[in-house]
Amino acid sequence: MSLEDELLKQRLTRIHEIEALGHRPYGRRFEFSHTIPDILAAYSSKTAEELSPEMRVRIAGRLMTLRHMGKAGFAHLQQSGERLQIYVKKDIVGEPAFQLFKLLDIGDIIGVEGYLFRTRTGELSVHVETVEFLSKTLLSMPEKWHGLEDVEIRYRQRYLDLIANPEVRKVFVTRARIIASLRRQLEARGFIEVETPMMQPLYGGATARPFVTHHNTLDMDLYLRIAPELYLKRLIVGGLERVYEINRNFRNEGLSTHHNPEFTMLEFYQAYTDYRGLMDFSAELLEQAARDATGSAEVEYEGYKLDFSRIERYTMREAIIRFWEGEGCPTMDQVSSPEWLLSHSGKSNPGEALADIFERRVEEKLIQPAMIYDYPVETSPLSKNKPEDPAFVDRFEIYAAGMEIGNAYTELNDPQEQRRRFEMQLAMRERGDEEAHQMDEDYVRALSYGMPPTGGEGIGIDRLTMILTGSRSIRDVILFPLLRPEGPIGLAKQLRELDKL
């Protein structure tokens, strides 16, 4: 018999032994007096003399360490990522409870009642008087001091990762704080949260390849959305003048440390402002999110100190000049010259060439949080032209740690111009650009009813979370990142066979 079968069998046997002692192997409700974090917060500073048997506690948690010493023993219970030691002595708990204690495996969930004291070595502990069994583990916990390091198992069995690696738990707590902070700030400014379709008959609002699915009764193909943008702006037309959505987008493209096929975006739209207004708002939003998540506007990422209280601003052309490395740094006249741009990029028009040069030469160097503004019209089918230069649009992107984390613009609200932009995209599509926008005629119709001047923005929650938690891979901030399917697990068969015994 393999070790795995043997361990499973041992533990299934223990279930019967636990039952024989009058306990449920899978318990029910347990009324606790404190959580383990509560106790650590309240009593960590108390000396041995300040603790007394009157300080009774009733706690539950998962057993993470176990040290038997004949007629006594120590263990650590873990709850919410924090641990508290318990001390179980036969004289105190009595024979039956001590028998139960001897049957415990690391990973079991139990409840205990007793009083707080400090051991000879000074560790705050619970002097246990009663033990209640709450849930049996059948499988072994990860190794006790290396934790769980196999990256694949960490992602596939995130529950184990969360048990074994407290810092992983912290990342997801911080992620929740970031989202809560953004919601709070938006709500405080009168934005309302909405939900728009994830399954869309036409996809748009970004350039990306979509996932396709099918509705049987309607017998129609639907796309998983690549962005909620066009729906959110329909709501602006409808008079919901400040809306936001925090939800998933789906893009059928490569996977990498910075890309997961489903990812979370905040998109918000505010009537009667423009991209300048959004730049100011974004600066506040990000600084506050950083403070709420980490306690400071300065965060460390990959050895760099990023300061979200001083977000830099450059036009795209300024950024190319400022961050150019090596020979041939262009002048402002050059980056404004179609000939120079086309000679430095394989793209077919000056606008796309400018964006291409920026992406290749500048993007990864934008370590300090920065907003890059004034984008070429060719790369921005939904943004409003700059009145003084129609080749450019009122748009900015937010960068930090070399990653794009946000994108915003003054929304195009002229239906004729929007129609022309869609037609321009259709032409690109016919030339083979699969990612070019489709014509969304209902969206043009919505604009034709009149959309107030509006600023709109999207912020990538996963990437922002990476930066604010110091995570180098997007998979470290997504609880269940997409992986190839696992091979057969075989546990059901093992359990079925052991069930007969």
Added chain:
RNA sequence: GGGCCGGUAGCUCAGGUGGUAGAGCAUGUGCCUUUUAAGCACAGGGUCGCGGGUUCGAAUCCCGCCCGGCUCACCA
């Protein structure tokens, strides 16, 4: 998709140039009533990712495949 690295006990990892598969933790048994990487003694546990090939002999060399990580390309 390309390049590089990896897959050995439940977990974390060793295993120059081919020669009977190892350690620590975990597990089982015994001892141990303030230990904490508890300790001591003994024991069990492996399709060395999968499939071919070379060889008297392969965890080790060769080929193919699967899975994962990093990286480049595409993208947010």
